[in-house]
Amino acid sequence: MTEASDPGSDSDFDFDFDLLCELTEASGVPGYEDQVREVVRRELEAATDRVRTDAMGNVVGTVEGDSDYTVAVAAHMDEIGFMVKHVDDDGFLRLDALGGWDPRVLRAQRVRVHAADGDLTGVIGSVPPHTLSAEDREKDDSVERVFVDLGTTDPEAVADRVSVGDLVTMEQSTVRMGDAVTGKALDDRVCVLAMLETARRLDDPAVTVQFCATTQEEVGLRGATALGGDVDPDLAVALDVTVASDVPDVDDDRQVTRLGEGTAIKLKDSSVITNPKVHRRMRAVAEDEGIAHQFEVLPAGGTDTAGFQNSHGATPVGAISVPTRYLHTVTETANGDDVDATVDLLTAFLDTETGEHDYTL
Template identity: 30%
Template sequence: MVLKELCNLYGVSGNEGEVRNFIRNEIKDYVDEIKVDCLGNLMVKKRGRNCSKQIMFLAHMDEVGLMVEKIEKNGTIKFQSVGGILPSIFPATNVKILGKETLSGVIGIQPIHLQKSVLSPIKMDSLYIDCGANSDTELNGKIEIGDYITFITKFSQLGDLWEGKAFDDRVGCSIMIDILKENITPEFDTWFVFATQEEVGLRGSITASYHIKPDFALVLEGTTACDIPLVERNRYTTQLGKGPAISIAHNGLVFGKKVFTFLKNIAEQKQIPFQVKEKISGGNDATRIAKAEKGTFVGSVSVPVRYIHSPTSVMHPEDYINTQKLAMGIFNNSQNFFNQ
């Protein structure tokens, strides 16, 4: 399993090169074809015994992050967020600016003593990165406007759980790599797409679907879990430790009964614990894939992740194992989807 390595890599949407190179290197010996398109999607093929259908597994490589918007005269840096991040998680966070040089920085905030009102919400306007510079000229040639900025949390053990950044969706990437390394020849040609730009409008999957034209696709995701105290049970969405979450519907798509039943049956047959995602807010690449070209069958299976879209997300190792088992089951049995 390379989840740890994957999560420690930097790959904010649009800047997925480091992740792509790592994955490519990991899987190159196990695949029959490797393609990269101009959006940066890494698409690899496992040739099947039968090429009459194309199966597609897809996970996105990109993670949420930040971008340099402006360098102030005093050497502080204003930023935009890349992907959906709540302003309230930014203060007092460590980041790295990936410019010509890589600079460490912190996101500053006024000490509590100086704040007019502790109760007022954090606004993006008030946030800035401090990388120790005294003036903008000190930063000349080191970083510039438009450079990507990333969270830097390292993968670690948190009690029985795992903590890290970018579980959304390196966990999907990692499971796809696991499957590839098993080096099993599937019934049908099976593509594994490591997609880009999911967090900024589900864009990589648009062109990937166009290239591959899948007959059946499965999106492997890291999804919201909110199973914490003070949140009502009916807003949990998913829970850690209860196995992969199968989606019924999310923003912009209802998953077909045929797909939903197929995924559920595999989990039941293989006695893999699973849960149904209980909220439909949020969406993922499945929405794009379903509508691509003449339309296709698509399903979505996710690993529950707490504190998603923050530098410190948390997941359960058993969910990883069970999602991997389910994904493997789908990989090995995708031909059955068409015989239902």
């Protein structure tokens, strides 16, 4: 465990918190997942029989089983971020979003600009309320109005170092907070962690398991869709975070999941309806093993689950989700016991997969 934990917390996690920090604090916007990919490759090389990457940057670690029946387990590496689209005459940067941002959360955030000769610290600027006109106060926030201030009075120095196409990510550390962890990019690095932890624990499976760290999920499930055709599994299980809006002023029916009530077995989101036989077996495994769980019916949002379902013919799919508050912000928050439950359920599900279950409907 890290020494930088919340002094008010006495909760212990079974998962590797230091690895979670390394994964979440690495930068990796869609299509440029290089930093986090290096970490994933290192961990998979230690835990699987062989590792490969493809032209989209997906990483696949294979654990050979006793049969040719193949299960793909997928979690995406990319995080939402930005690409520089313009450097103005005063040295401010204008951005194009990579993934879905709520512009309300962007004001006054610190960012990293990944320039060719090294990272630069910047802040997303905001106009003080003291000088806002009545008209300005009524304007809705939008990503198009966001600008990055690099803190220099020398615009030429900015133009010399920053180019159109440079990447921008949020600056935030991952810390423990009570029974939870909070930071940037838990979507979906906390699930990458769960996948890696499971790869470490899986011992002599009856089936071959392909642990897939995918790319470009935040811009349309692109890596998983391509990988579904390449891997062509007999069964696919995706891991992602899901909405936990169990906070004040949100009605119960809109909360989706709640922190501390266990891992979430996905029934549907806007991109997929999971195979009923798969999610029923997940529930049975959770009940048999005494693993805390809940069910996820997500009204909006897609996951890599859909990328595998029909990219190379019909494939039975299931999904396990980590309930997470404040998604697509720099303070995404997940309960540590829910993360442990996710690892426990995935491990137990794979340990009991024989390749003989009939998932046809």
